[in-house]
Amino acid sequence: MxxxxxxxxxxxxxxxxxxxxxxxxxxxxxxxxxxxxxxxxxxxxxxxxxxxxxxxxxxGLVDQVLPHTIPDQKIYMVNGDRTILSEVNPTTREFGWPRRNGFxxxxxxxxxxxxxxxxxxxxxxxxxxxxxxxxxxxxxxxxxxxxxxxxxxxxxxxxxxxxxxxxxxxISFEGETRPTDGLVIDVANDPIGTPHAVFGGDPARSYASIALPHGIRRWEFTLFEHETEADAGNRDFVLGLLAPHVPDPSRLDIIRSRVYRHHARxxxxxxxxxxxxxxxxxxxxxxxxxxxxxxxxxxxxxxxxxxxxxxxxxxxxxxxxxxxxxxxxxxxxxxxxxxxxxxxxxxxxxxxxxxxxxxxxxxxxxxxxxxKRQAFKPQPKFDEGVLVHTPLPVSKSLPARDVPRLAGTIFPQPTATDADGVTMLLDDATGQGWRVLTWNNDPTAFLSAPRRAALDRLGARLVQVVPKAQLPWAGKRAAAGVVVVGDLGGESGLQAWFDARPVGAVVVRPDHVIAAECLAQELDDVVARLLEVAQVL
The missing domain is CATH 3.50.50.60 (FAD/NAD(P)-binding domain)
Incomplete structure (x- = not known):
């Protein structure tokens, strides 16, 4: 059937x-x-x-996921003498959540x-x-x-x-496989009891020791080429690996262990x-x-x-x-x-x-x-796809600045308020899906009827962002179908984001990627180009 x-x-x-x-x-x-x-x-x-x-x-699942995480988990990179080589501890909330979390x-x-x-x-x-x-x-x-x-x-x-x-x-799968395997060991009732993770670049044997939620500790050890999966299944061998890490390895409550390969393909x-x-x-x-x-x-x-x-x-x-x-x-x-x-x-x-x-x-x-802030991690950025590149506007009302264009990057998610002044993360205040955000303006004033109809078919939300102080005024006068969001100000707020860029409007895709940014008066033309790129029927 x-x-x-x-x-x-x-x-x-x-x-x-x-x-x-x-x-x-x-x-x-x-x-x-x-x-x-x-x-x-x-x-x-x-x-x-x-x-x-x-x-x-x-x-719609983050509240169920969070109980299984350790937010803002630090990583210490150490050498064979346990000297700290570097510390990874990004504390940004640019996208609304901790950048690093154990889980x-x-x-x-x-x-x-x-x-x-x-x-x-x-x-x-x-x-x-x-x-x-x-x-x-x-x-x-x-x-x-x-x-x-x-x-x-x-x-x-x-x-x-x-x-x-x-x-x-x-389909090909090009790349390489590391010559040595790794052994992962999960232990209950964490015998170390600290919240961070340690990556040990010990030339004698590299390892990682990672605190996980619910009292679990993970160790990962590099195996040498002469060591087999049978060795990894030997309790004495496993306890020998753990001996330098705990006072008494024989008392460990080992949940499981497993050998894995390092691939890069x-x-x-x-x-x-x-x-x-x-x-x-x-x-x-x-x-x-x-x-x-x-x-x-x-x-x-x-x-x-x-x-x-x-x-x-x-x-x-x-x-x-x-x-x-x-x-x-x-x-x-x-x-x-x-x-x-x-x-x-x-x-x-x-x-x-x-x-x-x-x-x-x-x-x-x-x-x-x-x-420390994990600058080595490349942020998602692409130059081709469902986006529209707009040139830097030339206007005497804008200071001359060489500002990188942000189409193809992720839009931030600060804390904001809904129209009633209730504080929440931006995506919750605006709703999900396609969004057209304008600073302090009614977005409908810059969109033609054909563009409004096309955005409606996509389920796009039109969002007017105003300082929170303006909510009592703007909320009562918002055009039909416009979501009003209150900005809380500060360095991470949306006013600061728009201040730093020569744009008054931004179009955000359902995956929170910036699809286009422009001056308010350019919005209708930019949306028309974007609908074509998105191959909207």
Missing amino acids: TVTCDVLVVGAGPVGLTLANLLGQQGVNVLVVEREHELIDYPRAVGIDDEALRTMQTA VQPLVDRVLLGGLDRFPNATARFGAEVTDLAEDAGGVVATLAGGETLRARYVVAAEGGASPTRKRLG VAGRFRHGRIFLAGDAAHVMPVVGGQGWNSGIRDAFNLGWKLAAVVKGLSDDGLLDTYETERLGHVRQMVAVSLGMAKEMTDHDPVKAAERDRIAANRTPEEREAQ
Whole structure:
């Protein structure tokens, strides 16, 4: 029997489940199939960043995710003598959430799975292995191991780094695999009891020691080439690794241990007709950077709103080509950064380790501060895709400044108020989806009837941002369909954001990326160009 759905997601990992929740919100008929009979529970990611938490906020699940996190978790990079080489402790709330957070992935995965219960159009099936995919003009037919067939308009393969779908399609997976494996050990009743994480670049044996929520401690050790998985399964060997870290390793409450490989690879393409790769199926990176999980969530967020727009008949299928266009460059950057960090902290050559220590000791205060705020992490930024570049305006009412254009970057999320003056994060005050924000202006005054109609079809929200002091006036006089938001001021407020840029209007996509920025009077023309780029029907 053939079951029909709009989008078939292969793999019930965090990427597939996040995508399914985002599609479920949009009324898209989505089915997740997973070959295992339950969610994976072995050790994997331990870090969730601010962008991913904002995605959880968008999906309506952040309140259930937060109890499984350690916000603002510091990382200390140390050498073999435990001397601190660098400290990572970004305290920014640019996107509304802590930039670095420890978390327990299996528990967050359960939250994502449970989130599907909110939507009658979103379902997950376990024990369902896809053995073949056949594409035709109208969609894709997936064959399951038992012979059942499923028909979908689109398929997203999010079934991990060994992706059978990617291999079946003959898509390359270029990069490298580190010559040595790693051993992950999770321990209950954390015997250290401190909240931070330590990455040890010890030439004798590199390691990581990471505090996790709910009293869990994770250790990760590099294995040497002569050490096998059988060694890693030997309790005496494991306790020997842990002996330098705890007073009495024999008293540890070990939950589990597992050997893993360090890969750094990117798929040759992310789209093959109606089939897409996402998460580890599209890219894998060493765990040191803590960005593998988060990069996959970015994939789901980028692809989710585009699939929904196409499935619902709002945009042409060509919109989906921008998924790879927008994600590939940042993924390559993250893989390179993660690989560089892995090599720096896991190199067992004493000479190279000594040179690394020398460089760290000679860093300037400015360089140390950059390390602390995680400046080495590339922020998502793309120059092509669903965006419109506008030139710097020439106006005697604007000071002459060489300000970088922000289309293709993420819009900030300060704390603001709704029209009633209730304080909340910006996305909650404006509502999700497409947004047109104008500072102090009624956006309807700058939009023609055709543009208003097109934005209405997209479900876009028109947002008038005013200083909080103006709310009693602006809220009563707002045009029909306009959301009024009160700015709280300060360095992180929206007034400061508009002050620093020669623009009075900004268009933000459903994934919080700035699609365009312009002067208020230019808004109608810019929106017209953007609708064309977004291939709105």
